[in-house]
Amino acid sequence: MPEKPFEFPDVNRTIHEPARLAILTVLSSCASADFLFLQKTTGLSKGNLSVQLTRLEEAGLVYIDKTFKGKKTLTTAELSSEGKRQLDDYWLTMKTIKKRSGRSSY
Helix, strand or coil, X not given: CCCCCCCCCCCCHHHXXXXXXXXXXXXXXXXXXXXXXXXXXXXXXXXXXXXXXXXXXXXXXXXXXXXXXXXXXXXXXXXXXXHHHHHHHHHXXXXXXXXXXXXXXX
């Protein structure tokens, strides 16, 4: 009987985009993070970070809070429970792909 061809699992494209994956990975390691911290840790420009945070918020993966500290806006982001669930699912999918590739390490 012929071997069944490799079926590539569906990958969450919202999370898989490198900038969004970087943001979600940082947020998964802390309770929340401010905009400047996210910018420094991900290496994203202000504009790109802002756009990606908006997309993640629209997808329900993060909560964005904007407050004022004096005359400056303080933007913080937090991973939502749905974001945690979907990020966990994403890493399981990546693990499945790695396992099916027949390579145990890189």
